[in-house]
Amino acid sequence: MALAIVLAVLIVSSVLFHLVTPWYSTPIASNWTSIDTAVDITFWVTGAVFVAINSFIVWALIRYDQRKGRPATYEPENAKLEKRLTLWTSVGIATLLAPGLYAWDKFVTIPQNASVVEAVGQQWEWSFRFPGKDGVLGTTDPRYINENNPFGINPSDPYSKDDILIESNTVHLPLGKPIKMVLRSKDVLHDFFVPQFRARMNLVPGLVTYFWFVPTKTGKFEILCAQLCGIGHYTMRGYVIVDKQPVFDAWLKKQPAFAQATAAR
């Protein structure tokens, strides 16, 4: 009986905690409402199963408590029950998977009109690169990385000349435009994560990874590195400032291109 009471308290307090907790997601500032929907549906399905299974245990503990003169019975097979359990488990799993697959399908399909922005991670800072007027990022190679070329940009690639370099942990992005965020790491695993954008991706040394999103609110949003990337991991922060297009254009114009930056060094 004591266990039944403990379980009943656990069910009620878990549901209440979920309803009154202040720790909900921050308000969304991107197009990824489908990811929030997938998370919400997961909460509903797992919450309902949690309540149903634990309530059943509470009921069974009370209903079938040990009593004198009531022998235990053994029922090895119950085809009807097993069919029902298989059906409802399948329905539950499909409900959990479907919204995630729907969101993932969109996540891996980059819109044709997305503009490219590169984020480069290293222990423990961020820097950024825009492709310039030609819309194409110049190629890079770790061999080119030196004091004068921290991005490792190929100096003989014609596409690299007009690349715009942001050697700061703060980057501006235009409101309402799809952005393909291309990610590179100079050393270890990092992860580009802005909680308000919901989407995120690892930076993997030796690979170029990417994801996309549309900023839907102007404002200043914090970038967190979401991989434990060494002793200074907690300092690896930055900011995305989402501006209206004219403000963004004015900001971008002031940033140095690769050709200018190397000439100035």
Ligand SMILES: [Cu+2]
């Ligand atoms: Cu990091």
